[in-house]
Amino acid sequence: MSDYSADLPDIFNPEDFKFSEPPPPVLYKYMITERVDDVLERNMVRFTHLVDTNDSFEVRKTFRRFAGPKLIKMMEGAVSNMFTPAFIERELKSKMAERGIDLPYAQVKEMFRQQFGMSIEDLLQSQMNGFVGQLLGGLDMVKTPEEFLIEIGSILMCFSLSERWDIATMWAHYGGNHAGVVVAFDTDHDWFKDDKGVSKLQKIKYLDEQNDELFDDLQAAFSSKATDWAYEREWRINTAMKQIDKTIDLGIDKIHLRSFPPEAVHSVILGAKTSDATVEHVRDILKRKYPWAKLQKATPQRMVSAYELQEI
Known part of the structure; x- marks a missing residue:
């Protein structure tokens, strides 16, 4: 018998959606200096519920109805x-x-x-x-798209990365105004794949319009942001609470951390304004835990509006 469900994605299991092209070999995580120990020393990265990201409209209605x-x-x-x-x-x-x-x-x-x-x-x-x-x-009568999206946004958690390390606005917004670091991750590592060896990384699509039905564009429905955020060049990996290793309760906020294998780190890039103390601290961590990883510094070349990447 033919596999009659082959073309029907499970819309109730968005953690395992497959609607992205393969990711680039390396993706980058911008971070402030204060996150260095958690990420590089303790091998923990933060996953955030979609309804709690810094995008007020992260969870929004991108389709009018389920069935069309x-x-x-x-x-x-x-x-x-x-x-x-x-x-x-x-x-x-x-x-x-x-x-x-x-x-x-x-x-x-x-x-x-x-x-x-x-x-x-x-x-x-x-x-x-x-x-x-x-x-x-009758699908829309059981649960409205609004109810469904809010529920998914409250359950699903994401770890976000960028396609590029040289985005000035990313250094300013997420890299401590150029005083932080960027950790480069090897996307071919098993940590980013499912049990069948398929990448779980999903590319964010940027759009402002609303589609008629869910299956007009699954990526738009579950992995998209408004075009205002296009500069981030974002990719993300999703997870559920059951895969979180540690939660820090701050009262008004909770930080959910998940461990990753050191081998998933490709290299580390320092910002132009990273302090000497942070440089030496990162250098020490790499020597002890990531001897294969390069330590580099991004220096802005003002006359050509580009960064020069130097190994230090």
């Missing part, structure tokens, strides 16, 4: 793949045997045609398509 023409067509295609002539013949012969009906299958098919004016395959297809329409038509 695209989902209906996908479901009808899945039904067609399932109810093949061979599958129908096998199931019908089994039912006939259970009831002690000893008739040639061709004769039974002809009886159906005479009774209903169509083949048994067409009859079942028609009935199932009608059921699909009724089922999908």
Whole structure:
């Protein structure tokens, strides 16, 4: 029998969505100096609930309804793949045997045609398509898109990275105004993959419009931000609370940390204003825990609006 569910992503398990292109070999995490010990010394990175990120509209309604023409067509295609002539013949012969009906299958098919004016395959297809329409038509009545998205945003947690280490606004906003560091991660490491070796990293899509239905664009529905944030060039990996290793309760806020293997670190880049004390502290950590990792410094070249990366 055909795999009739192959084209139907599980919308209720967004932690494992697969709708991104493969990630680049290295992704970068900008951070302030105060995070160096947690990340490099203790091998812990912070995961944040989607409803608690610094984007007030991180969780927003990017689609008007769950079910529309695209989902209906996908479901009808899945039904067609399932109810093949061979599958129908096998199931019908089994039912006939259970009831002690000893008739040639061709004769039974002809009886159906005479009774209903169509083949048994067409009859079942028609009935199932009608059921699909009724089922999908009630999806929005069970839970509205707004309720669904808020629920997902409250459950799902993300660790965000950037495609580039040389974004001036990222150094200013997340890198302590150029006094912090950027940790480069090797995306080919198993920590970023599922049990089948497929990357769990998802690229953020930037858009402001709203789609008609969920399956118009799954990436827009579950892994997107407004175009105001496009400068971040963000990728992220999602997780659930069960995979969090440590939670720090600050009263008004909770910091959720998850450990990562040291081998996932590729290199470390220091900001132009990183203090000498931080430089030596990071150098010491790399010697002890990441001897393979390069220590580099990003120096702005003002006349060409670019950074020069130097190994130190």
